[in-house]
Amino acid sequence: MEEVYTKITGKTRLVSIAHMSNVLGTVYPVKEITEYAHLKGAVVVIDGAQSIPHIKTDVIDIDADFLVFSGHKMLGPMGIGVLYGKKELLEIMPPFLMGGDMIEYVEEQETTFNELPHKLEAGTPNVEGAIGLAAAINYLNKIGFSNINRHERKLTAYALSSMTKIPYVKVYGPMDLDSRGAVISFNIEGCHPHDVASIVDSYGVALRAGHHCVQPLMKYLKVSATSRISFYLYNTSSEIDIFIESIKLVRKWLRYGA
């Protein structure tokens, strides 16, 4: 929070922050940050794309001005997401797209716009996406976020303890389960993440390898890229065993130290 106090000043108009890091899994104290930003007169936009599928999120409690997330990270279809905004802020925003359903009266020289949410939803709506996302949300709610969270926490703890036992594996991000989510970035000494991902993939484990769209963080960590494993409600601890066995084989394939 120290950094927040120095970075957010009376001159700050907008604070945009991710709820959870897509690389390190770090969960940020968005409620406290929002409170401080409001104190300084700034508007807060929270990126919940990484956190919404994993953490029960209450926009009223956080007091977020805006919060965004996408459907495909929470078992929903691709091509749909949610932009939540406080009504009074959405009211004063001009439409950014013109099109069907967003007009009220159209005259030769003057147009008035439809009321919310239609004003901001120009064009043919993505009906199947919306229905699919609603079904995904209902499904997740039925399972319950506390159950999802408990399951992920168990998997993350197991993976972290297994990975840190391997001397040539370096894990990035916090080790404390209270301040991290179910993604783990790591590197295998002497092996490039793209080779790691290809090799592990051949054993049936899909990793993401690369800079994860955060080149500045890679520079900060002094690496060109990392591999990343992530868990959700459908993963099991026996899958983590397969993953651990396959990362042990990576250096053999790459003839490291041979």
Next chain:
Amino acid sequence: MELDLIYTELIMEHSQSSHNKKRLDHADCTERGHNPSCGDDITLELRFDKDKIKEAAFTGSGCAISQASTSMMIDIIKDKSILEVINMADIFISMIKKEIINEDDLRILEDAIAFKNISNMPARVKCAVLSWHTLKEAIKGAN
């Protein structure tokens, strides 16, 4: 995908070998090539003797495939004419894109044929072709 068709002895030998990994004194041209999405980053240096490639070397970092492909390319382009080398680059890139029907066309690639199976691994194609694209750019820039 069978890993032993990709991470072969020959390819791994080249990825770990540093015999072509150095700076070149009095290089006629220097070309940097990188794959921004994954971080492969090589700098290729060439020295010409009339229309021939007299000497070549590279520096940089990246995955095993990109490093091996660069090292092997340097071995086979030395003492070849610029026209020959451009033709090899085109054939190599076509091979990876699965555009070559006639296997005989691949013979001029010598050891670099070892990368043929990368064409079955779409995520790694750009690692294998980086050095050859960089070579073409270097020659284009030098002439």
